[in-house]
Amino acid sequence: MTDEATAFVPGHVTGFFSAHPNDDPASAGSRGAGVTLTDGVRVTVRRREDGARRDDHARRDDERRASRVTLNGDRVTVDPVESVLAEFGVRADRVEITAETPLPVGAGFGVSGAVALGLAFGVNDLLALGRSENELVTVAHRAEVNAGTGLGDVVAQARGGLPIRLEPGAPGRGALDGVPERPSVEYVTFGELSTAAVLSGDTRALTAAGESALADLREKPTASRMVALSRRFAREAGLLTDRVEDAVDDVRAAGGDASMAMLGETVFAFGTGLSDAGYDPSVCDVHTAGAGLVRED
């Protein structure tokens, strides 16, 4: 048995979406479209042999159960982590979870979904749990939905490419398609937006705008149309902030197109849209494959 396992999960920017709550978190989710990125999250899971010994010292319960997650070296709480571990029956103090990413957190890149999915792959490998990929994706999806941190990121990150979420939910319930293109991607982040706050509010206008964008994308599933429909969605859903709107206008004035990452104060463009408009964006590619284990040679 190995002592650690590492998985890579691509970042996922949602361009537009509709929210589909359900009492069963495996059936809850979103429809919509987005972009998976070669910028993603590398999640390493290690055994913590001191977990059992800490029991003997009668540590306080909350301290004993707390899972250790570090994100780029900082100790953090990532909401779905506890429930991923609980679904596998793994005591939180038995593993140490290390996540590394160039992506900003809370800015619409699906970092919480990535940590949940990378953790599921990592724990399954480390502890030889024998689950299938669909089962791992389902565990991470349920955890993300229950935490309120996302609806469609996990299934999109498991697929890769430019995912179109046709039906909401985990594998076997949801349905995915994709835009068969591979543009380069630029993005600029101005700040965070709380996914949980938006999802727990009135999502009716947002969902109507998302359904209409999806119908239009299905008629002509191209990357440029996805960006244009995302831009229309952001405006109709009332989610554009001033800074995002200004940057999108700048990109359009320079002859390109861009839209807002859901849900963050982030602008994304295909090709060189943001740099042509004078911004200094992060640059990456579409990640053509889905999440998976990383072999350490």
Ligand SMILES: Nc1ncnc2c1ncn2[C@@H]1O[C@H](COP(=O)(O)OP(=O)(O)O)[C@@H](O)[C@H]1O
């Ligand atoms: N500095 C931070 N800012 C925002 N969220 C953070 C931070 N550190 C850890 N987190 C956790 O990361 C997750 C971010 O999830 P979410 O808001 O869905 O954003 P993202 O778009 O990155 O998925 C939450 O579970 C939150 O608890």
Ligand SMILES: CC(C)(COP(=O)(O)O)[C@@H](O)C(=O)O
């Ligand atoms: C847009 C969102 C609901 C949240 O995305 P994030 O803020 O990146 O967690 C996503 O999960 C989706 O269903 O499309």
